[in-house]
Amino acid sequence: MLSFQTVLLAMCSAMVASAAPIPHTRREVPQEHSHEFYLTSVRDSLNLDNPDGIVDPVFGLLGNGAAAEGAGQITNLDCLHAATADRAFTNAKNINDIQGMVNALIFRALERNTLGVGLRSEACTGFNFANPEVAAVQQHQDAAADGAAAENKEITLELARQIASIGGDPLDALDSGTFQPGDVNDNTFRGNSCNELNDADGCIFTQNLLVEDATIEEIDAAVAGIDGGAGNAGAEDGGDDTGAGEEEDTGADNGGDNNGGANNGGAGNGGAAGNLQQFTGNVGGITAPAVTAGGRGFIVENNDQFLNLAAALGRSCDVHKNQCADRANGGQAPGVSVGDCDTQANACRQLIDGAVAGNNGGANNVNNNGANNGGANNSGNTGGANNGGAAVGNLQKFTGNVGGVTAPAVTAGGRGFVVEGSDDFLNVAAAIGRSCDIHKNQCANAANGGRAPGVSVGDCDQQANACRQANGV
Known part of the structure; x- marks a missing residue:
């Protein structure tokens, strides 16, 4: 090389x-x-x-x-x-x-x-x-x-x-x-x-x-009408034989560290569901817009990320099946056969439609709905994830544990950060920076419009610098 x-x-x-x-x-x-x-x-x-x-x-x-x-x-x-x-x-x-x-x-x-x-x-x-x-x-x-x-x-x-x-x-x-x-x-x-x-x-x-x-x-x-599986065309074969192929290949090949962990600051796993904008200055009575993890994606625990919730849940079910098959073939789950793992995988997939409807308000492509157009980022199209609300936590509802393994968690987050009332970004620094800039403009508007007595545009500029310094951007 x-x-x-x-x-x-x-x-x-x-x-x-x-x-x-x-x-x-x-x-x-x-x-x-x-x-x-x-x-x-x-x-x-x-x-x-x-x-x-x-x-x-x-x-x-x-x-x-x-x-x-x-x-x-x-x-x-x-x-x-x-x-x-x-x-x-x-x-x-x-x-x-x-x-x-x-x-x-x-x-x-x-x-x-x-x-x-x-x-x-x-x-x-x-x-x-x-x-x-x-x-x-x-x-x-x-x-x-x-x-x-x-x-x-x-x-x-x-x-x-x-x-x-x-x-x-x-x-x-x-x-x-x-x-x-x-x-x-x-x-x-x-x-x-x-x-x-x-x-x-x-x-x-x-x-x-x-x-x-x-x-x-x-x-x-x-x-419409194209059937290529749920983001994992080859996974079924992996579990039937050894179950090893899927789990080993998927986590690293999608560059999860590049787009899932580092850029999201770990927020994709539900831990940073609240406001990532740490600056609390409010010159003119205005606070910086919130920055929340969400944007464009769902993360499968220790695995890939997807823009589509159904695909993420499907991958979770497939990885679960392969892990189960690994244990069955390796003698780590006495009495469990690969066929049992297949049956469980089918049951896992049967819950996908309900999970998608329950978390998306019926919208199959929830994760990108509104987020890409900027104007509807806080409308609930991401199952509440953008506001740190209802979709925080594991979206994988299947709890079967044949062979002693459970399906990997699916969490909202994935590929983005949303600036309240504005755009979504793949990079948290860019999102925080935009939040500080909007804050500055709102402050200046209030100062120029006479809505913040005693506040000058210079005050807003100084606050914007402090905002960026507070966030290290």
């Missing part, structure tokens, strides 16, 4: 080399690290078996001149992006890593860099895909290109279909979106993009720059 420094040096050399022949072309500012979480996941999958010697997934998102430096044996540079995704998907599939497969599909749908704002990247043609799911997905196009909005929506919907077909959460397809359209006449060529190498989640998420191409309802309609 090449070191990060080697990859970085190759990237820099490639970009310098590719820039020289076209000095008068308006170049789009790079954004290949905007979805860094998915780059990292695909890198992990690719490195399991990389016969083509692809240097790093990031080269697939660069223009062809720079991509050539990291293409390995891939000679069709228009297809390096697709080839990388196809190999990562194959490797993840070989170890039954459903989320790794999902992440490879999302990577395939990411926008590639082009030579200018509003320019399209070339389609991949003539490549022999090993996986039809990857072949069905195209990359996003620059949002400023003619017809890009409609095209990118269809790309996202097709991505959702393919994700659903392998048992993933189709709402994950929304993460493949790009930025607001840039101005093709902008002399900086930056548009509305970002490119932060050291942002593990991806700056498009942490800076709240992602434009989602479709609504939840449109994705629901697109995947």
Whole structure:
């Protein structure tokens, strides 16, 4: 495996080399690290078996001149992006890593860099895909290109279909979106993009720059009738034989530490259900908006995270089944057979619909309802989790313990933090910062409007600095 420094040096050399022949072309500012979480996941999958010697997934998102430096044996540079995704998907599939497969599909749908704002990247043609799911997905196009909005929506919907077909959460397809359209006449060529190498989640998420191409309802309609399981297409086979495969593969492969533990500050496990905004200053009689864990997800204990509650509960049931089968096959549960574990797993799954309805008020896609649109984050669509309310604690209602093991807990939290009355963020620092900024603006409005006698805008500025210092952001 090449070191990060080697990859970085190759990237820099490639970009310098590719820039020289076209000095008068308006170049789009790079954004290949905007979805860094998915780059990292695909890198992990690719490195399991990389016969083509692809240097790093990031080269697939660069223009062809720079991509050539990291293409390995891939000679069709228009297809390096697709080839990388196809190999990562194959490797993840070989170890039954459903989320790794999902992440490879999302990577395939990411926008590639082009030579200018509003320019399209070339389609991949003539490549022999090993996986039809990857072949069905195209990359996003620059949002400023003619017809890009409609095209990118269809790309996202097709991505959702393919994700659903392998048992993933189709709402994950929304993460493949790009930025607001840039101005093709902008002399900086930056548009509305970002490119932060050291942002593990991806700056498009942490800076709240992602434009989602479709609504939840449109994705629901697109995947209607597709039966790919509940986020765990291969789990049934794992439990019937040894029961070992599912538990070992799922916890680490989804990057749970990146998106579940570190960014949520542990809040996803129900421990930090209250207000994460620690600042209590109230100049002008106004307090900072609350920041609560919730946002976009549900966490399966010591396992994956999902945007869809039904998928999370299904994974919990499957892991439970595999743990039971492990004990049965290992002689640790006398009198218990794998068949008993199968029967129990069916009973566990039968409770899913009721659990979803009970915690979502009947909304199947509770976790993303409202949260992505910013305006309804506190409306109860996340089962109360955003306000630290009713959905705190274990959402897995099944209590069977054949073989002496219980189903892993499912807790609201997962991938986000909600700022009261505002947006949701994957990164807690970004959420806290937004809370402080809103607080400052509300204070200034009160000062300028004469509603806070004796308070100046300068007082609000000082308080905003104190707010950020109190939270270490």
